[in-house]
Amino acid sequence: MTPSGSTWPAAIDGDAAARIARLMFYGLLAIVLMTLDYREGYVDSLRTQAWRAIEPVILAVEAPFKMGQRLGEELRQRHALMDRVAILERERRERLAELSLLEELRDDNRELRDLLDASQRLVPDFQSAELMNIDLNPWSHRVLINRGSRDGLEAGQPVMDAFGVMGQIDDVAFNTAQVILISDPDHALPVRVQRTGLRTVAYGSGRINQLRLTDLPMNVDLQPGDILVTSGLGGAFSAGLPVAEVESVSRPVGEAFAKAVVRPIARLDRARHVLVVSSPEVEADDDTDADADATPAAVEGDEHTEPAPEAGEQTPTGEMP
């Protein structure tokens, strides 16, 4: 592994210089690797390969905790479970009622779209997944889910919890997948302000409960409490999924753009069950361009394919309600 490996430990006092040289060598190597990794792309495939190789370790560590959880559920009082089932049952009935109303609306919508000759809305398909118990390092805005390529997951698919967008699938192994959260500093998500229709990009801030809008025009009409939804630009996310709520808007004097801090609606730090949104099936055949866009883009791809944020007023017809 090391050159002159057999002599070095013996000659402890002899070659301090050689040891420092070796330290420098490995230090530089590590720094080069980190740079390559940070600049993305160079070691991505290596990382994915290694992730696949390491997956058994992850599953092995996960197994006893999973079992413990199951056991805990088994031991829980029977009547507590009955109560829970009752609550869930009631909730389900309410949801079903709501759903039937929505179903009617959807039919109406389809007919209206047919009348208008507009392209059909895409109907997303969900796949539920559970977060794994594994803790990754404290800085990574990544979580593991218990679905992988076996379940047909692909890199780039959006991941939601019950409230809003959480992130995107990044690395897929056989049984597990890594999800990069929208709060990751590398992640950029094309969004639309629901109230005004303004389009912009929400960047991860590195804090779990915060995203940033950095390039808003100075005269932007944005108030605390405004809801951001995905705009569907960039193709990876279908339009209209709730993303975040505006917390504060600031217009720093002497700078070209206004900034805003927004809070993700999804419970990034607390969710245990998530939904993976499958690449939507196209209902009508005239929507070919959206179909082409819907191929999973790289996470950073969003950032590059995003048009200038000032394009708020030129709403494409495909997005019209």
Add this chain to the structure above:
Amino acid sequence: MSRHEPANWTLAASLLLVLPLTVMPLPEAIADARPYWAALMIIYWNLEAGRLRYLGQAFVGGLMLDLLTGSLLGQHALSLVIISYLVERFRFRIRFFPPWQQAAVVMLLLFNDRIVQLWIVGLVGDRWPSWQWWLAPAVGMFLWPWLFLLLDALRQRERRRKP
């Protein structure tokens, strides 16, 4: 004490155990104060058994840790290489310290490592870790004597079994 057979079950088992210990789920409140097991193992094996003394070994181990925890490739590698170098550099002094002093040195090493890692985190522009993260060296210090006793006992038993 200087030379052992290359096949050493205690070493292999302790290294294998590092991976699950590193990603083992902990309650939210103390997850950040998770001790740096890999560093503790490297320090122990270098000091007490003269194993894992090459920087290359620390580097490869660090890379594996990076891949496992999904951190920046090279972050743990750099931190372990630095720890390995420092331990090797002061090996003969640390070895003959009384246990409590040794534990203090371990804490210093781990604390130094926190600073190295914070430097990397700062360069990358990630969020700074929570304050519990700074407790990890102290946790490592309190774990050190027990780890020391446990591994020593295991090694002695192994040595007795195959003379």
